[in-house]
Amino acid sequence: MNIVLLWHMHQPDYVDRRSGKARMPWVRLHAVHSYLDMIEMVERFPGLKVAFNFTPVLLEQLVELGRGSVIDDCEAWSRIRAEDLTQGEKEKLLEHFFRANFDTLIRPLPRYWELLNRRGRIVNFQNLSELTNLFSAQDYRDLQTLYNLAWCGFACFRAYPFLRELRAQGRDFTEEQKHQLLDLHREIVRTVLPRYRAAVERGQVEITTSPYSHPILPLLLDTNLARRSMPHVNLPPQFSAPEDVRSQLALAQEKMKEIFGTRARGIWPSEGSVAPELIPFFREAGFDYFFTDEAILFRSLDLDPRWRGKSVDHMALFQGWSVNWGGSSIAALFRERPLSDFIGFQASQNPPDQAANFLLHHFENICRAAASQETVVLIALDGENAWEAFPDGGEQFLTNLYHGITSHSRLCTVRPSDHFDRYPPKTELGALHTGSWINADFDIWIGDAEENRAWEWLGRTRQFLRRIAEDRTFPSEKLAAAMRSLFAAEGSDWFWWYGPDFSTDSDLLFDEIFRTHLRNVYLALGFSPPPYLDFPICAPTPPTPYATPRLYIHPQLTGRLDNFFDWVGAGTVDALVQQTAMFQSHRLGQKLYFGFDEEHFYLRLDLAAAPEEIEVEFLAPQFRRVTASVLPSGSWRVRTESSDDAVLFENADERGVAAWEDFFVLMVPIAALGWKERDAVSFFVRLLRDRLVLERYPERGTIDFFFPSKDFEARQWFV
Template sequence: MNILLLWHMHQPYYADPVSQRARMPWVRLHAVHSYLDMIDVLERFPSIKVTFNITPVLIQQIEELAQGKMMDEHELISRTPVEELRDDQKIAILEGFFRANWETMIRPIPRYWELLQRRGKEPPATNHLAESTRLFSLQDYLDLQTLHNLVWCGFAARKRFPLIEELRVQGRDFTEEQRDQLLDIHREILRLILPLYRKAMERGQIEITTSPYFHPILPLIYNSDFAARCMPHVPLPTQFYAPEDALAQLQLAQAKHRATFGKEAQGVWPSEGSVCPELVPLFHQAGFQYFCTDEGILFHSLSLDPRWRSKASERGLLFRGWRVVHQDSEVLAVFRDRGLSDFIGFQAANNEPSQAVNFILHHLEQICSSYPSPSAVVCLALDGENAWENFRDQGEEFLQRLYEGLSLHTRLKTRTLGEYFSLFPPDEELRRLYTGSWIHSDFDIWIGDPEENKAWEWLRRTRAFLCNRAPRDSQEAAATEAAWMELYAAEGSDWFWWYGPDFVTDTKLAFDELFRTHLKNVYLLSGTNPPPYLDVSICAPVPVAAYTKPSAWVTPALSGKLEDFFEWVGAGFFNLRAQGSAMFLSNRIGQGLWFGFDRETFYLRLDLSMRPESVQVDFISPTTRRVTLEIPAGRPPSCRAEQSSDGVHFEPCDIPVKAAWEDFLVVAIPIPWLAWEPGKEVAFFVKLMEKGMVLERYPDHGALSFIAPTEDFEAAQWFV
């Protein structure tokens, strides 16, 4: 069995060329974390071959930061002497310098955890920010400047640069010289990244593929009305039609790839796996020989193709290469295994590395046994940067065990995409490519919501303005070329990702502002004042937390059915389909989570799309308690209560926990056993389990929290 590993690495264009500042720090922070880690761990296993998909817009930003042409605002604030910090910069530190996985990155450093506790797990309200800055000393700010940039240094950086480990051991009371030395290391790593990947490519261990330059959803750029093919009943904006932009984004990607790695890319990962048949000639014209997308696209395509319709449900058709034909053009394709790819990206961190790797290898062996053929292939394609923050060691042990297991296996052979297609040219032909993305095989994340449609309208108007500009001399021609690059940047998918209700982040307004900044720059570079509507936020402000907290006593029925519409009114609610994440988990089981209490009992309700084997509720504050619910088919759930004094060793308790499952799962847990203290924080999270493996976790990381009620709880919540 041929195994294709594709790690996708991408960040949107955070930079504003006019101000020469990058609004967000994620290119630099991921460089010292995931980008260096991923190439470093691979060097330990010379026989392993993988494909890295590195987007051109990411390459451009790495270069701009490494060469000092651009500086992100976090680095600027980090390098500012603490005695010179303005109030707005102190506010920015308190708001933004805790953006890391609290459990795996902040809690391991006691000083950082202490400062987070002092600030609070939710940033202070806007009207209290200035007041909050006075709670921190100059040394506190200096430590935050250092710790924020320290914890993002991954395992590879810690091994290469001894100062990083020295600072972690020191833990606090840093000097400005130490802080600046750390930031200089960041700059050095930025200069290392691209040469390291090029060397690995030149020795034949990796292949580097690319994506359209600014990561746009190409079918929607070609013609936004194409969305109606997979979303026929969704209201769409006025047609955005720019097939020449779609081709330009591909050709610009090839030019950047050639300049960076010495040759053009043979393969392309269409942004978010988004394809349509009209792209096949463009791929061919831009010099691409093959592409990769999701299995959902394959099976939908088979159902459209008369020659394959009767076999469209055969799982084995996924494990082969394909020739995709449209009009007179042909491009090769392979489709990723969604289940295993999503397991690595979303669930592996919730399990022991050895257990997670054994799970993956076991499934690959099963596929290998079921479809024995020299040309059989499994493609695992996923985000190669965001997942590792959720691992306690930033993914080092998991990656080592995965690569070691694959390198020692006698029946599984890793290959790059190009090597696979060279050895096994596909025989099977697909003539009806489906239009959609890797998320639900549609474009719902990026179009159809009022906010998204408004963004498409502003993009359409800005492009129409630029198309009507005719430069009169070479200076205007250069400015017009720069304006087109800003328009292409605004076509990127990431801005639309955060519009609408699909995802929640406390930086949503910053993404909105960046999108509108790119549009404004089109006008400014053309010597024209931007239209005033671009000064108005497209999206409304959103709360930092993605869930509401209990606001009234509740005593719901314990039947698993909705006995009364009002019985859960006043409970806290967490929309499990819109967890705040830069990644998307397809086929999420969890739909909604309600939690509330009366004076004696804590209630939890889970709406799920399928019955899991078991559900585990973990309370981590103020005491460590665990409730496990086994949910056998056709029988009531069984409950097991356990408690722990150290969070590691649990002992069973004879506690009357009650549960029911009908339309949803409902659980009732006695509050005295949970040992709440009125007015103090209660924190918990929920896991769905299957054969000892974590299927899903709510929230994805961290915990849901609220304040234990006092006697006047309901009166304190009353409002007009």
């Protein structure tokens, strides 16, 4: 019986393309752990045939890290001399350098376990500053070393005696030893891909791939396709980018040719996500077959008139299928889910010989029931994260499994292309369910408020880029850089961590990376990113201390306090209250007042010095920017601009009034702002000089209130 083993290797694009820094270390750490271990295990069994699915964005980062053009933050912090660590860097080490499996990676190193217990296994990361004094310079150096040592897999320890020496020493490492370890990481990263390519060239391994940055292709094609499997889901404004589907697939093939010398014949669509409309795209990109989950097959059979209503034996899963749609046809294999999930989730909890025997026993049962030599079982799963849960990184389990298969008289592993070349699919499927490998739907990536907001912001950015690209004279290199950041933001991983389905202590960092990719689209094009991209999606912004208006106000527009009651009932913001960890002295802003009457919005800003320019940025209910600029005569010009995307603004109104004497005062007609009764209003204020932002009020977040109905004052009245 034929067995296809497909190990999926993927990490999202962690690199901020403007700084050259990878915000997370997982490409490097998985390289010295799982990526090296997995190819080492294949090399130990020459008769074994395996498929590895590498995402192009992972390959790209492996190359960049290996040649030194990119460095991840954790490596940069590790290379700092322990005695030179700043307070902030010490906090980063205590936050990030224990992100490893406590039982399998930290506990086996007694000194590492000691440092973990000193920090605490459960920590309020807002209070890390209180813990830093518990650690000496040598403690921090040992932590820097042990973190990077713990992630080295069994193949590393087997190949490099220096690692075994460090493990035996256990503590009191020197700066020289630490840097030698980090340099060795770089060397290992450089060796990983050549070993996979060598395995391809000797016919033992096949490399398949996924769309370039691992997006959920059906949602990239049209987010409304989610309703097919989730008819009652609450969706964001429609996102549809078929041109990006085509580009993501074409770029994947380009990366395969660059790294492995040939195109990939097979594709694991990100998260096994498929829709029938994707079949022509797959074929156009040169793919001969795809993989996805068994649930997709059985739901597809219910959709196909030729199969609907028939009793289908589960053994139908164990064959190649020809899937047809819109005049295009492509081969497919559907994974056996329970056995694949057993490796990913349960095998590590059992003795390695028993876990391997469990799989071999089930393979034998399928083999006995199989009626054809064309029978094939697809085992497909994450090829990197599962091994952290094994005490030995999965070495003994994989040894037992690979030996059991390669020495079995009726079981054989096969590369998927070899199988399809020998046994072209004979069974046709005339329909394809739209869904993913998780519950055959897209609930993980869309439908929750956070997920939908991320899709909305991605859609705004995509639409802005389309508008810019219509200008044929726009520099192509800027467009290419912007597209690269857009593709990174389209990756599935950011949406995985939004919403209630999954959570990690890195949620805020994943959110920040996603928004950084979107900001970099605008920056690559030479535009300032829309200000809403500064606000986290996955957690509420810390509350801004302010009071909302409780009465209509009718102030004089002189910049003087002509009447004590002018600003009574206005909303207020204490501009001296600072929200960031960095203290700013000599602040110009003192206090901000804001309010309205039936037809006007008013703002007052008390300042320690005369202003040159003030911007009021409205993010809701409409994108509006009000700019007040002082003229050489000392009078003020006020212009209100409107926008559909908070990036490109058009002049909409110049009826505003501003003045400065004792304080700055501004009036803008409500009509120019586009407000209606009960609209939710969000805004912030910027103080500028020579177009440079000096201060922002509030420092973070927005000031929010509702523009009232006509009975506002009556409802606010009290005795």
